[in-house]
Amino acid sequence: MNLQSLFQDFNPSKFIVHTCLLIFTALFALRIDNYLTWSYWCIFTPIWVWKILVILGAAVGSYVWWRYPHFRMEGEAYIHYKSMLISLALHLILLMFELLVCDKLESNRHLWILVFIPLIFISIVSIAVCIWAVKHDRSFELELFCAVNVLQFIFLALRLDGFIAWSWEVVLVPLWIVMCLSLVGVLYTIIFAGILLRTPEVNAQQRRSSFQTAVGYTFLVIPILIFQVLLANKLDDDIKMSFTAVVSPLFVSFVTLILMSFSAKGGNKWWFGMRKDFCSFVLGACPLLQEYANIAYSSERRTNGVEMQQQADKSDPRNLKKADMFKPVLPIVSIEMPD
Template identity: 40%
Template sequence: MDTKRIFRDFNHCKFLVFTCLLPAELFVSLYLDSVINWSLWLVLLPIWTLKVLVIAGALVGTIVWCHKPFRRNEADGFTDFKAMLITVGIQVLLLLFELLLCNKIESNSPISWILVFTPMYLVSTLSIGACIWGYKNARSTELESLISLNTLLFVFVSLKLHNVIHWNWSVIFIPLWIIMCLPTIVVLHHLWTLAFLRSNFHGVDKQSLVLDTIMWIAIDVPLLTFEILLASRLDQQNDISWVNIFIPLHISLLGLIWSTFGRKGGNTWWFGLREDFCTIFLRICPFMRLYGNVECKEREGGDGSEIMMMPVVTQVVCKSPSKCEPVVAVTHIATPD
């Protein structure tokens, strides 16, 4: 068990996004089954919370950028700031689409569906440019890539809702089926590697590979199941309740939340922090440093009858502003019989 990796490789930005999406889609499923009679504006409260945090974080980061010019000379400071502006621009356009969508559904507005989806056309164009910029600057552009690849899907859905085309939803989702082939290929590649992995393969961490394979399966299979059930329900080929249809999506989002603990990243310009989130967290909560500086490994005893947890003192994750004391490891911790 390496708790140091949890703090070191934690991606707080993705964790916040997926944590807000989980209750939002849970409320949507209950709303569609008429289990709750809330307004759609209230159903999407987690989404509005996410947007407020994103916009507030960008505003504070911009103020820090303007009032502390010396921060611009830090490593990748200017690139991180531009990445933050691109992200908040995409989020603002997504917010505009969500507002138009809620207004269309709640008040039965005469606005056409094509106009409602106009922000998605714009955000797709912006995402394509962001992907090119991210490739040139070695930046992660997962959200931008996902949006740009679904551009054709947004066009098909808007035309379907506007009654311009009368295709089945399974045909409308063809761009989505094509995109879902990519994570499926990743899962098959991981399974193939595990099947033919030998102990004499140098540079391959089998434990990490197994965990990555389980994570990808937990994300890809439920997500694909949800999309199939959704298309079948929209085409009126089944009468499965919306709550049951959304269950695979819950599992997939839980897998995505799990993945944030092993995917280092996140822009440090949000709220003008300019430090890793876990570094600040460990500074505020010093007692958590014990768990962030000790790595426990299992080792069998000499006769093979006892398994001991051997704590290993590792590099301190977070140093105290005033004083930093090394963590003293216990000689061994034997598991009870």
């Protein structure tokens, strides 16, 4: 067991986001099926927690940025900090959309097209953000999702307000296109992993990495596609299922995303002013973890340090003579018996 190797590629931002979305999806489905009678403001609690952490993390990071000017000279600190501010702005606009959705579900006093205006605005702005992220080698998963689904958001708003009377299978056409492209990507990863498994020149680490990627994307995309099919049929009254059963495939995708966050790497180092990887920050901030958790355990039987060093020296041909010269000598003690 090596806790450092477990957390050295851990991405806490993705872990928090996917965990909050998993809990929110379960609560929302139970609320629609009337298994829960809570208000929607309580149902959206995981979303509020997510946004509070984003705002708090950006506030602490900004304080550290302005309080310690010499930190700005560390590598690409300016790019990281600017990326954090861009992400904060997008999350604030997304928070406005979520507040409008919650108020619409509670009071029903707005048109859905007005509720979706912040989300449509994010989708348009995300195109420019994606270009900036590619230029500066930054991740842009949320921005890419919003950018490719701008037409889908418009269709959803118009269908919910009754301005169009299309079936839900037609309304979700933009998502069908995205899912088809995703399936092509999954098929590519599976074929690529199969080729690497049959290539003797490839080392075991590359084979294992490609296999894990193929399995991860398969368990991510296929459940989402199943959920989309079930949702379209449910909304068109073609099947009789509860919404909890309809969204159940999404739980598989969210669990997959949570597991993948332990090997996602990346992440902005200015959230909460950490300025370093999450594992290094935690070990540095908690002396007890640095003392006891940052240890690799092995079940192998090892010799003591002197014997290991002697074996290493003897195994090197250049040190054969040197090893013979410094062989340990057993002391001989002469003991004279008294008469």
